[in-house]
Amino acid sequence: MATNPTTKKLAADAAAEESVEALPETAPVRPARKAALGADVVGPPLPLNVEPVTVTLVHHHTIDGIGYRPGAKLLVSPEYAQRLRGQGYATQV
Template identity: 45%
Template sequence: MTTPKKTPATAETPTAPADAVTAVTTTEARPEETPTVTVPAAVVGPTLSVDVDPVTVVLAHHLRIDGTEYKPGDEVLVNPDFARHLRTQGYANRA
């Protein structure tokens, strides 16, 4: 396969003005950047201490924990101290 040779521009060949803007469009859709979790797989937030059971809380507001977005109504397993903090700040429903 051969590459076509470029021909030099002459006075008869129209050229684009220097301030012309070329629009580039893409047809690819961007993936959503933040994942949405509906079922807790593990304890989120601070790690558990030894011999401490995780607590399930129902979130009252949108919240991002460890880079993951949670919607209102989602149930998450958390450290009991973190659950108390979330309830105090109004991010989790009172039990």
């Protein structure tokens, strides 16, 4: 005598399975990069009573999801300017 290896699905299981199959699978959405806009202070926020410093980038660099090309002039905090210069992203002035 032959046996059937498949099992019967209950109506609730079949409905749940159909609703799962009906949903399209989507890839995770990666946030789009923003274009560099105005001359605002970028990077970490400025401490109180500290003037921003202008730096010129030597290499492409992304700050807060915004891509900046070589030659871009940015206003940054003095501490961040020192870090950028030390890492080779900004010109030594």
